[in-house]
Amino acid sequence: MSQNISINVHHLTRVEGHGNIVVDVKNGKIEKMQWQVPEAPRFFEAMVRGRHYTEVARVTSRICGICSIGHTLASVKATENALGIQVTSQTFKLRSIIKHAENFDSHILHIYFLVAPDLFSVPSVFPLVPTHTEVVVRALRMKRLGHEWGSLLGGRTTHPNRVIPGGFAEYPTEEELKILRQRLINVQPDIDATVQTVLSVADKLPSFERPTEYMALSSDTEYALYDGRIQTVMPDGTKQRWPVADYKTCTNEYMVPQSTAKYTKNKMASYMAGALARFNNNYDLLNPEAKKLAETLKFKPLCFNPYMNSVAQLVEVVHSVKDTIRLLDEVLGAGCRPEELVKPTKFDRGQGAVEVPRGILFHEYGYDKNGMCTGGNCIIPTNQNHANIQLDLEALVPKLLAAHKDEKAIELGLEMLVRAYDPCISCSTHYLKVEFKR
């Protein structure tokens, strides 16, 4: 085969942040295959130095506009861990509910606005407004639910202001929680319609498998999103767990010569984080309705197809709705009431981890005796996925070449692969700067 291919996707569209895909094939031989990240650096870890512990989460939430709830939660949890704060059971449940809201909200945004256009063969959601009005309006209606669900707990969803160390600064009323519960029941027809929409285009999802290691938070009692321990599942199904405090030895950040975006690895050359990683690790603890959907879609763990990450997100959409109804029943059953903030008992170092839509997120901070931050460290899911994306692309390009795909088809296949990861590049390069020559 003497194929020449030159792909240069500069600032890949329909992803959060800036990334490039560069492929050079000369006479059928791959000379260059890179996933590049030219996002501007922002230096958050240095910015939190000297800030009071009550301010830190409001700084680090600004790492990402899509997962700012998750950054706030990871930050507040790390601070609480450093300050010896044990939150109440009500706080734990309300935070679990806002975590569900973020995953629902972000997954709907990703499935409908970022992934669906490829499956409908249009460049963006806007051409669908006249041709598939009902689908677009449904997407916006579900997005609105996710936003109002999160805002009820967080005050707002982009940089929530009510989640603070020790608990919540303000509470929803029981009446508001009851209305939310009813809305989560009423959304079922929209979910059913979403499943039908996905089924109608499911054959457009490429079949490509590359077994890898999958990392996610894991718990014995629930499908871990707000809390749990670090776990990975290997391609042979072997699972291992570590405490969150050991996050550095599980992520092993390193620099590579061809990119200044930090990469991570654990046991294998790379690992994947995100909805598919959670699905592969924690399938057994999904809500029965979510499992039923997975069965309908013939989707079961272990799944090695990264394009299926979007389908795992859909399964999680159902899980988050159902599990929030369960949590609301518990909170309302006990009576939701404002609580005093739990006060610090020490000032030390602490770590916190949550599952954001794109995967496992770690925050760590140190505090001096006055509660002032001495430094921080954040390890972001997309950062953890960069190496896995690169290795996927390296495995995928030869397959597409062997199938005699033309340049346009290869480009689309590669773009769709990167989009499937739902990368959040502002996040992953929250302090990195990369300059690439075109």
Add this chain to the structure above:
Amino acid sequence: MSTKRKVKVAFFDFSCCEGCQVELTNLSDPIFVGLLDHIEFVEFREVMKERTTEPIDIAFIEGSFTRESDRARLENIRKRASIVIAYGACAATAGINAMKNHTADYREFVYGKDASMPQLDSQKALPVSAAIKVDYALHGCPMDRAEFVRVVSHLLHGKEPVIPNYPVCVECKMRETVCRYDLDDHCLGLVARAGCGAPCPADGIPCEACRGFWDHPNEEAIEEILKSKGKLSPERARDKTRMFTSTMRRDA
């Protein structure tokens, strides 16, 4: 602008979290679909593959100007657009990105031994107006959705947009929020630009001036009040306005 032709709108992003773009998807279905009757998105990388070389009526620029290499891209947007709007705090004032501006060692702190790698060079974070002429600013972190709709509506009707220029305290009084200083807390509402409706004090946290200072902030007085009424240490009182208003301080 003619009502027959849809107004061509584009979004561009620089150094930021892109949360202000996400806020557009939170406008709710009737408002978003309603807007599409009047405007046409011609470029919006986060949600569109389409790009344009045609003139743009309104360009919204999100994010701060943090490196010289971005200047040409900004100048190109300015050349193509009739109206340029700094979209959100990062673009309007450099916002949270400027928190590091007064320090010299942030690279070493984050990178350690790798700090001298040439690609890690980064300038101070500056507002977009440091590189190109900006016609209007949508303030806030995130920007306020109602204000976005209002400003777009004003421009569609050929009206001069009105951006509030008075302190957040005014809005707390209007919604009858108890002052943070009366609850043993502190607050920057006295010097912060209003227009958000003061949601933070109402939600139990201090205003940190994410919309920047209003035009006449008394910096000496706020530092004094943070110490005497807010009980902040002298260092905290001095640094409190570095969160979102670093580039607006007298010492910037």
